[in-house]
Amino acid sequence: MMRLDLGALALRLVTYLAMGFLFFPILITIMVSVNPQEFILPPSGFTLEWFRQAWTSDTFVRAMGVSLWLGVAATLIANALAFMVVLAMVRYDFRGKALINLLIMSPLLIPTTIFSLALYVFFARLGFGSGIPALVIGHSIHVLPFAVRILTASMQNFDLSLEEAARNVGAGPVRTMFSITLPVIRTGLISSLVLCFVLSWNDFPISVFLAPAGWTPLPVELFSYIKFQYDAVGAALASSLILISIVVMVVIDRLAGLRRVLR
Amino acid sequence: MAAPLLLAPALVALLIFVVMPLLWVARTSFNQGVDGAYMVSAMTMDNYVRFLGSSWYLINTLWFSIRIAIVATVISVLLGYPVALFIAQTRGLQKSILMTMVLAPLLIGLVTLVYGWIVIFRGGGLLNSLMIAIGVYDEPVRYMWDLKGVVILLVYIGMPYIVLSLLDSIERINPSFVEAARNVGANRWRAFWSITFPLTLPGLYAGLVIVFTLNFSAFAVPLMVGANDTQMIGLVIYREALLNNDLPFASSLSVIMILANATILTGMAFLFGKLILNRLEAKR
Numbered sequence: 001m002m003r004l005d006l007g008a009l010a011l012r013l014v015t016y017l018a019m020g021f022l023f024f025p026i027l028i029t030i031m032v033s034v035n036p037q038e039f040i041l042p043p044s045g046f047t048l049e050w051f052r053q054a055w056t057s058d059t060f061v062r063a064m065g066v067s068l069w070l071g072v073a074a075t076l077i078a079n080a081l082a083f084m085v086v087l088a089m090v091r092y093d094f095r096g097k098a099l100i101n102l103l104i105m106s107p108l109l110i111p112t113t114i115f116s117l118a119l120y121v122f123f124a125r126l127g128f129g130s131g132i133p134a135l136v137i138g139h140s141i142h143v144l145p146f147a148v149r150i151l152t153a154s155m156q157n158f159d160l161s162l163e164e165a166a167r168n169v170g171a172g173p174v175r176t177m178f179s180i181t182l183p184v185i186r187t188g189l190i191s192s193l194v195l196c197f198v199l200s201w202n203d204f205p206i207s208v209f210l211a212p213a214g215w216t217p218l219p220v221e222l223f224s225y226i227k228f229q230y231d232a233v234g235a236a237l238a239s240s241l242i243l244i245s246i247v248v249m250v251v252i253d254r255l256a257g258l259r260r261v262l263r
Numbered sequence: 264m265a266a267p268l269l270l271a272p273a274l275v276a277l278l279i280f281v282v283m284p285l286l287w288v289a290r291t292s293f294n295q296g297v298d299g300a301y302m303v304s305a306m307t308m309d310n311y312v313r314f315l316g317s318s319w320y321l322i323n324t325l326w327f328s329i330r331i332a333i334v335a336t337v338i339s340v341l342l343g344y345p346v347a348l349f350i351a352q353t354r355g356l357q358k359s360i361l362m363t364m365v366l367a368p369l370l371i372g373l374v375t376l377v378y379g380w381i382v383i384f385r386g387g388g389l390l391n392s393l394m395i396a397i398g399v400y401d402e403p404v405r406y407m408w409d410l411k412g413v414v415i416l417l418v419y420i421g422m423p424y425i426v427l428s429l430l431d432s433i434e435r436i437n438p439s440f441v442e443a444a445r446n447v448g449a450n451r452w453r454a455f456w457s458i459t460f461p462l463t464l465p466g467l468y469a470g471l472v473i474v475f476t477l478n479f480s481a482f483a484v485p486l487m488v489g490a491n492d493t494q495m496i497g498l499v500i501y502r503e504a505l506l507n508n509d510l511p512f513a514s515s516l517s518v519i520m521i522l523a524n525a526t527i528l529t530g531m532a533f534l535f536g537k538l539i540l541n542r543l544e545a546k547r
Contacts, residue, residue: 007451007452010345011345011348011349012349014342014345014346014349015345015346015349015350015361018342018343018345018346018422019346019361019364019365021342021419022364022365022367022368022419022422022423023364023367024379024383025376025378025379025380025382025383025419026367026371026376026379027379028379028382028383028389029375029378029379029382032382080272081272081273081276082273084269084270084272084273085269085270085273087269088265088266088267088269088270089270091266092265092266094266094267100270100274103274103277103278103281103282104273104274104277106277106281107277107281110281110285111476111477111479111480111497111520111524112480113480113481113482113497113500113501113517113520114285114288114480114517114520114521115281117288117500117501117504117513117514117517118281118284118285118287118288118517119280119284120504120505121284121287121288121291121504121510121513121514122280122283122284122287122288124301124510125287125291137276137280138280140276141276141277141280141281144273144277198370199370201372202370202371202372202373202375203372204372204373204374204483205373205482205483208483208501208505209501209504209505219372219373219374219375220374222374222375222378223374223487226374226377226378226381230378230381230382230385234378235378235382238374238375238378238379241371241372241375242371242375245367245370245371245372245375246363246367246371248370249363249366249367249370250363253359253362253363258362258363258366259362259366259427259430262366262369262370262427
């Protein structure tokens with residue numbers, strides 16, 4: 001009997017250690033960012049001064065603007081494409097569905113290094129190299145499979161008779177779409193929009209290959225910043241990104257279930 | 264009629280921006296790189312010979328990346344397996360919290376996460392200060408910009424995928440199987456090895472495929488916390504493409520990387536197939 005309990009105890013212990021391993025750097029970053037004395041731990045007080053500096057730094061604010069535009073553009077493009085794909089895949093039967101599905105999920109299967117290099121080489125061939133179009137396209141395609149996956153889950157539960165009823169009382173296809181279909185799948189749609197945005201907002205590998213000089217997304221900017229200095233302002237920016245991501249995770253978990261979405 | 268119209272935009276986008284670029288990389292790998300200029304169209308094996316014919320590249324880049332990827336993948340599994348077993352037993356809020364913690368590194372950007380690790384690991388950082396303060400050693404030890412840092416971070420971002428894939432297959436196991444084994448006298452250890460473990464092999468394989476590929480192709484992690492001697496193949500691709508502007512060489516490295524990865528994964532599939540078959544036969 002003794003041995004069994006030891007096994008269960010060991011399992012619990014390893015899990016807690018692993019959780020500590022996963023969460024320790026996040027915790028440290030947050031502690032450093034609210035500590036009045038740079039890097040002297042334990043914290044001697046509480047301050048938002050570093051956050052103020054991070055959020056008023058010209059470089060960071062400009063990079064946030066870039067990431068915001070990039071994220072919104074990629075999210076809208078990916079979700080528009082994904083919505084049409086999901087309508088076709090869920091509601092129609094046709095040959096070659098498996099192959100099409102493989103193609104649509106392919107951005108997830110290709111290592112990011114290869115995908116980014118391929119786009120870089122391809123756009124260089126077209127004469128652009130890295131640039132805003134390449135960056136937006138790279139991000140849109142990178143997040144597309146996630147949007148397809150979430151929207152598929154919510155469309156599969158859709159009751160088609162709702163749309164039929166709307167048509168029967170005289171609503172056209174556009175009206176039906178906006179007053180029936182979209183509202184019914186809204187939790188899936190919101191999760192998809194939020195997840196795509198965050199994935200784009202936090203992306204480093206694709207951006208570092210494709211971002212043009214002078215249009216640097218936030219993670220690339222943060223990377224060049226911490227290459228030279230590790231001050232509390234950097235920590236405050238990192239903490240802001242962590243907090244935003246955690247809020248988004250909780251929202252997605254409530255709406256769609258985190259596990260189904262990220263797998 | 265409606266389905267093709269709905270699919271067309273996405274499929275055209277994927278063909279133009281995924282399939283064509285990949286084919287173009289394959290074609291570019293046979294071109295001739297020119298110093299300080301755009302490449303010259305050619306049909307040469309030079310780029311492949313330059314890599315595969317150099318024992319330095321083979322040992323310090325290809326074999327090195329494979330070794331690092333194996334080490335990081337194995338550690339991820341050793342850590343991730345017990346975590347998945349534990350999470351599978353939890354319910355409700357505890358499960359939500361644990362899942363959020365496991366999945367956080369997947370969603371929070373890499374650069375952001377690296378920041379915390381640098382604070383902990385750098386020369387005058389937390390870990391060194393602590394170790395010196397309690398007298399474990401006197402001089403700061405190098406953790407970052409070193410192999411250790413690369414492996415730690417690869418495990419950090421790989422482990423969540425292992426937990427996710429394992430959790431699916433653990434939760435699919437019918438609990439009455441394990442119970443039956445326990446009823447006929449197997450202890451928990453025995454029940455685990457003869458029931459649970461074989462049934463999680465497919466999930467483990469799925470996780471291994473994702474994590475090994477991620478580790479083997481990594482460039483951002485060695486770029487951020489690696490040193491000059493951590494020339495993983497992904498990093499060399501990045502450097503050749505963006506810093507040296509040698510697109511043909513970078514392309515040929517990508518082709519080599521994809522082929523090496525496919526070969527290793529096929530070997531692993533074979534191994535897992537055998538393992539699963541052996542388990543089945545042993546039970547007969």
